Amino acid sequence: MDNQQQPLRLGLIGFGCVGQGFYDIIRQQPELGLTVARIAVKSPDKPRSLPAEHFTYHADELLNDLTLDVLVEVIDDAAEAFRLVSAALRQGRRVATANKAMLARHLPELVQLEQQHGGTLLYEAAVCGSIPVVRTLDAYFSHEPLRAVRGIFNGSSNYVLTRMSEEGSDYATALAEAQALGFAETDPTLDMGAFDPRSKAVILAAHAYGIFLNPDEVLNLGIEAVGAADIAHAAARGQKVKVVASVQRLPNGRVAALVTPQLLGPESPLFAVEHEFNGVVVEGEYAGPQFLAGRGAGGHPTGSAVLADVLALRRGLRYGYAKRTTAPAVQPAEELELDIYLRHADVGALREVLTWLELPATALRTDVHGVYATGAVPLLRLAQWRDELRANGVFVARRGEVRAGEAVAESRLAAGAVA
Ligand code: HSE
Numbered sequence: 001m002d003n004q005q006q007p008l009r010l011g012l013i014g015f016g017c018v019g020q021g022f023y024d025i026i027r028q029q030p031e032l033g034l035t036v037a038r039i040a041v042k043s044p045d046k047p048r049s050l051p052a053e054h055f056t057y058h059a060d061e062l063l064n065d066l067t068l069d070v071l072v073e074v075i076d077d078a079a080e081a082f083r084l085v086s087a088a089l090r091q092g093r094r095v096a097t098a099n100k101a102m103l104a105r106h107l108p109e110l111v112q113l114e115q116q117h118g119g120t121l122l123y124e125a126a127v128c129g130s131i132p133v134v135r136t137l138d139a140y141f142s143h144e145p146l147r148a149v150r151g152i153f154n155g156s157s158n159y160v161l162t163r164m165s166e167e168g169s170d171y172a173t174a175l176a177e178a179q180a181l182g183f184a185e186t187d188p189t190l191d192m193g194a195f196d197p198r199s200k201a202v203i204l205a206a207h208a209y210g211i212f213l214n215p216d217e218v219l220n221l222g223i224e225a226v227g228a229a230d231i232a233h234a235a236a237r238g239q240k241v242k243v244v245a246s247v248q249r250l251p252n253g254r255v256a257a258l259v260t261p262q263l264l265g266p267e268s269p270l271f272a273v274e275h276e277f278n279g280v281v282v283e284g285e286y287a288g289p290q291f292l293a294g295r296g297a298g299g300h301p302t303g304s305a306v307l308a309d310v311l312a313l314r315r316g317l318r319y320g321y322a323k324r325t326t327a328p329a330v331q332p333a334e335e336l337e338l339d340i341y342l343r344h345a346d347v348g349a350l351r352e353v354l355t356w357l358e359l360p361a362t363a364l365r366t367d368v369h370g371v372y373a374t375g376a377v378p379l380l381r382l383a384q385w386r387d388e389l390r391a392n393g394v395f396v397a398r399r400g401e402v403r404a405g406e407a408v409a410e411s412r413l414a415a416g417a418v419a
Contacts, residue, residue: 004315007033011062013040013084014075017182018098018125020049021299022072022306034310038062042075063087070094070313072306074125076186078102089113089121096309098125098302101190104199104215107206111321120318122309127200128153128278130301131294132308134319137207137282142322145285148248149208153197153259155276155297156184157223157243160192162274165231165240171223183276183297193390194222194243194259201245201257208247208282209255210323211330219333219383221260225395229369230343236367239263241397242270250404254331258379261397263341269293331404336379339399343372344392353394356385374399 010026012019019039026034040059041048048055059075062068063084071088075081078101085102088095090113097103103110103126114121124134128151137149152158156178163174175192178184183191190196198220202213223243234241244262249255264271269291273279278296283289295301342357344350347370354363354373363375379402382389389396 005033006314007035008069008310008314009035009037009067010310011038011040011065011068011071012036013059013062013071013073015039015041015048015050015055016074016076017299018074018302018306019072021301021303022074023303025300025303025307032307032311034307037068038065042077059084063091066091070096070310072310073097073099074306075099078105082106085121086110086113089119090117092117092119094120094313095122096125096306096313097121097123098306099123100126100196100199100203104202107203108212114318120313122312122317122319123203124309125302125305127203128280128292129155129276129294129296129298130304131278131280131292131296132305133204133280133292134207135312136292137204138319138321141208141282141284141287142320144287146208146249147283147285148246149204149280149282150244150246150248150270151280152242152270152273152278153200153245153280153296154191154194154243155278155295156188156191157194157197158273158278158296159183159276161223161226161231161241161243164226164228165235166274168228170228171226178276181276182299189224192222192224194220197243197245198259201247201259205247205255205257206321207319208323209249210321210325210327211255213257213330217333219258219260219379219386221382221386221389221396223261223395224390225344225393226261227343227345227395229345229372230395230397232369233341233343233367233372234263237263237265239265240271242273244270246401248401249328250331252331252404254329254404256331256336256379256402256404258338258402260338261395263397263399333380333383334378335404337376337403338379338382339374339376340382340396341372341374341399342394342396343370344394345370347371349392349394353389353392356388357381
């Protein structure tokens with residue numbers, strides 16, 4: 001029997017939305033030869049869809065059970081996930097995880113543990129649910145220089161924005177729906193504050209460019225303050241508000257990463273990505289642009305990605321991280337600039353925000369919904385004021401891609417303008 005048919009005994013850690021989705025898919029495909037032999041969950045009190053004898057409440061029992069061929073970690077506690085996954089890798093085990101927050105913080109250590117102890121860690125389900133983007137970047141584009149990887153990496157915030165723009169829902173109702181449908185994190189501020197897509201951008205940067213970014217150094221602005229006025233402002237210009245993560249190579253060869261709302265027109269393939277769907281645009285130097293889209297959240301779509309990892313582990317797949325040897329430098333935030341739109345219902349508060357961001361009073365504009373502002377702001381300044389912008393309910397969206405000082409100069413020269 002070749003290893004592609006080898007029956008596997010699985011240890012499943014976590015039985016929430018993703019764990020149940022994965023379990024259900026396996027149950028429907030007995031011919032795969034996969035058995036969920038043990039399931040570990042945290043709470044004995046929570047009602048479960050399976051009888052109690054299926055569960056243990058001590059995940060360490062799965063670590064100690066060496067008859068388990070593969071461990072599948074799908075809990076949402078990043079610290080506990082790191083403890084378990086790193087312990088499993090120290091044992092040289094094969095592990096699939098969906099924990100993006102854990103990966104974004106600990107990827108360098110985990111890759112090192114894998115190499116030291118001969119285990120394998122795969123995590124397709126951690127980024128964009130059902131979309132096979134990690135493997136695409138890692139394997140297919142292993143030697144393609146990439147200009148950019150950008151996209152909608154969070155299903156919940158995209159769901160909220162879609163409901164607000166298409167159905168005129170209010171923010172709170174749309175968010176409650178995203179939670180009820182199982183798309184949102186236990187703490188939905190991770191979705192709405194763009195912390196979750198930031199983790200995913202950090203993971204993709206490791207495969208697209210070979211760099212391990214510190215998530216705390218990647219600017220994330222979310223949609224907690226988005227209002228009907230912002231949606232209508234965009235719609236009046238034929239645009240939509242989307243939360244876009246960008247990891248891009250600048251003309252100077254360095255890499256910049258950020259996640260913010262963006263005002264997008266139909267020229268972008270991300271414009272048509274709605275509800276909990278995610279979309280990823282990969283711009284290859286030689287291949288040109290590629291676009292992947294699919295469900296970014298939900299039990300079955302994410303469970304399908306976990307299954308793909310388990311089957312890949314069975315046939316011996318490992319990530320290559322081929323670009324680590326040629327990893328470019330990261331562009332310092334102080335040299336980057338963004339063209340932004342910002343709004344607050346209170347004009348006095350908006351004027352104060354202009355002083356924080358060192359924008360002139362002439363940045364103020366008026367539309368039928370009230371007063372907003374536009375202007376170019378250094379990324380570092382936005383990062384420095386991020387917490388105050390969140391705390392004060394200011395909605396900020398970018399109106400294009402991030403630029404480096406040199407990039408601006410080069411694009412002006414290319415356009416024939418006088419420097
Ligand atoms: N909360 C995440 C999202 C789940 O909404 O995209 C998938 O990672």
